[in-house]
Amino acid sequence: MSQAPEPVRDLDWAPERARAFADGAADLWEELLRRLPELPVRRRWSAEDVRNAVAIPVPDEPMADEALLAYLRDVVFEWSAYLGHPRFLAYISGAGTVPGAAADLLAAGLNMNAGGWQLAPSAIEIEVALTRFFANEMFGLPEGAGGLIVSGGAMANFVALKAARDRRAGWDVRNEGILAGPQLGLYLSTETHVVSDRAADMLGIGWANVRHVSVDDGSRMRVDELRAQIARDRETGIRPFAVVGTAGTVSTGAIDALGDIADVCADEGLWFHVDAAYGGPAMLAEDLRPLFAGIERADSIAFDPHKWLYTPHSGGCVLLRDFSLLQGSFDAQPSYIHQDREVTHAGLDLGRYGPQFSRSFWALKVWVSLLAHGRSAYGRRISHDAELARYLGARVEEHPAFELAGPVGLSICCFRFVPPDLPEGSGREAYLSVLNERLMAEMQVDGRVFLSNAVLGDRFVLRVCVVNFRTEAQDMDAVLEVAEELGSKIDGELRPEDLR
């Protein structure tokens, strides 16, 4: 009989060693949570500093566990940024739920592959239950709706728009390609996130065939202009296939008139997709939910649990009114995966419904966060984030050195620093953009408060977005304190002679 090879056990750590290493990681996390209020959001590094510290060579022999944990301690406390810090208020990047982080340990330790039901029965049934909760209970989509957890909002929008393309093109695009039909047209607004433009690029439709409909003074798509653009395009032989409405624009938190866009889509036979990457979870907040009227008429919705459900990076969600269309748009069954369901009694193989065959149990951190916190507390906290943004807006309006840049939308407040003694004059507006641009950069490296920007018209403005369950009113106050301190200093250095 053949000689059995000798075992090779280097990678098969004993349970005690595994636990000790996990404890080491948990120690670092606990220490981080403890020190978070005293840490800066980020430190003053250069890329070179960080690289020199963390990019060590891959060793031939194992690092000792203690040495590896010491290295990780350095990574965590010296070279990382803290998006869960109460004063991280930039872009739209959630703070990271606490139970969600522990869930990720379990998901990785279990290591199921949620592409196939037999490889992940609990993972797939949880993902199905989770996405149905979102579809039916959160967004009000009908029975038969469902979706997937994907890598993030860009992918969620892409998956939805691929389903739209394949369903509404009017020929078998999957097989014959874009070249076999007329030019397809995609409609969105000038405020829609660029990931939908890029989805058109990825799908072979091309940026040039994305129509950026203008917006009204509330940053909402002009629906009359949408209708007119569709009519003009049809006359030139373009075939419109989908409209993207936005529920929470990235610059100002505006929400399109979703019901009106749904009417246009119904009249024109177009797919109605809603990019709710940011705003979607506000459906859980009683005071914000009415703003989204019409979203229940969508053919598809993309939203990001890692934004306003605060779950750790990353996990986006795509929902379809008719879940089965995902299989029609993504299935590609190979011969090496064969299944006799009469024997296996298996459920859905979610790898046949989306862009990944092998799939992580990303749903667990979202599911555990919802169970641990409950729907009510989520609703209260989301509502509170918006309340804090409005509070900041009110403080800005009261303050002589700041100017509100527009209405607060959802949990976004845009404003700018305007030195009270800055005279009127031809260079004033240009200087204010230069000043605020520099102020944002200096605030970011300063690290006490981290915010980002918007460009509204030709004004560069500061932008605070609260999707952070650790943020409170004193953090809003700190934004203005730091901005005034640094803004005054920079103004002293930068202001041109003719504006002095």
Added chain:
Amino acid sequence: MSQAPEPVRDLDWAPERARAFADGAADLWEELLRRLPELPVRRRWSAEDVRNAVAIPVPDEPMADEALLAYLRDVVFEWSAYLGHPRFLAYISGAGTVPGAAADLLAAGLNMNAGGWQLAPSAIEIEVALTRFFANEMFGLPEGAGGLIVSGGAMANFVALKAARDRRAGWDVRNEGILAGPQLGLYLSTETHVVSDRAADMLGIGWANVRHVSVDDGSRMRVDELRAQIARDRETGIRPFAVVGTAGTVSTGAIDALGDIADVCADEGLWFHVDAAYGGPAMLAEDLRPLFAGIERADSIAFDPHKWLYTPHSGGCVLLRDFSLLQGSFDAQPSYIHQDREVTHAGLDLGRYGPQFSRSFWALKVWVSLLAHGRSAYGRRISHDAELARYLGARVEEHPAFELAGPVGLSICCFRFVPPDLPEGSGREAYLSVLNERLMAEMQVDGRVFLSNAVLGDRFVLRVCVVNFRTEAQDMDAVLEVAEELGSKIDGELRPEDLR
């Protein structure tokens, strides 16, 4: 002054509570590792059983931590499949490294967003170092090569083929779309994984424009036929743009003649992509590395750390010979992200190089696994996986009730159960496929050993793929014991009269 809103702290767990919850998760993981050898790979469930147990309603109020951990304990021990079990040998799904799981806790606890350097300095420098290690040291690509960790192999192949499309189409596809040029043609073999076909669908090229070149008797693409097909297509106005070589086919672990395909691509001006999703990490094993000669000439490589680097789901890797081409193919910079690098001294914003803006720190589990285990142990274990597959092949050949279905390729062994007393006859081959198909399903639900299948020609065969650092020779022996036991029983029930 405006009234400051009262704090809402429900989601902001204290560090002690966070730690206790993480300990609860770590307890479950440790118990799982301890019990793994005695647990079945999977239990006999139906989708309905699992759904009834795990799909609980999302509550309005928080679940108590103990109740939630008890629920998770039930999920882990009653309703989950264990891909880290020594006898999980199906598809190509890695066992899940131990330090990689702990790293996922830390990645989620840190919650950096590796889309932007300022939001994830250490994460991005680690991802850059990791992908350069893969590009330069593992695959031998030149300086300037690099890549990304993405959600998995399907996405890694898609990203590479999008870069190929945009670079080699000959017009500005990103802007003008597929319709603005001639039909593009993509070349791969009949053994290439279907994700590349689907990438052509996603990119708007269409399945019909993917050429499936035939293979030789070792399942390698026939390079003469590739040249002939390209020539035929050029004559009909199709514009070939890329060839996909495979380094480790999913059915039999075959490796295309990569150097010969590279020659064709050089002669024809085509992009040379290698799908090394499975085989790639075998570059770390001295005895297997020579099989991949020519891979260093690739324009792009896709491979999956969650396969043969055993890291937890999920994380694929895409590498480009010229890393900068990723930015050319994916960048879409919105106005709300502005940066003055002279102030911030920031490094790469990896969100501009791939399909996701917000990005998880997936690289950490791979990086920590490499540091914890070291390159040598990885090489030894990968080599050992292949040795175990060859051992199984030898045992199959010695055994009167089994038949080897072809040469063992990398760590894949394909074989079938052939009852020793089965007579020759016209129905024999058809019956053997029926018998082995049923045998696979019964073995899967039996749960002692979990394998999958291949379809070779018209034969349905059993397939074992070892990408599992807990598997040893006795597990190979168990495959044959269980297969013989169940196979004989099923044969007794299914065999038709004329073959008795």
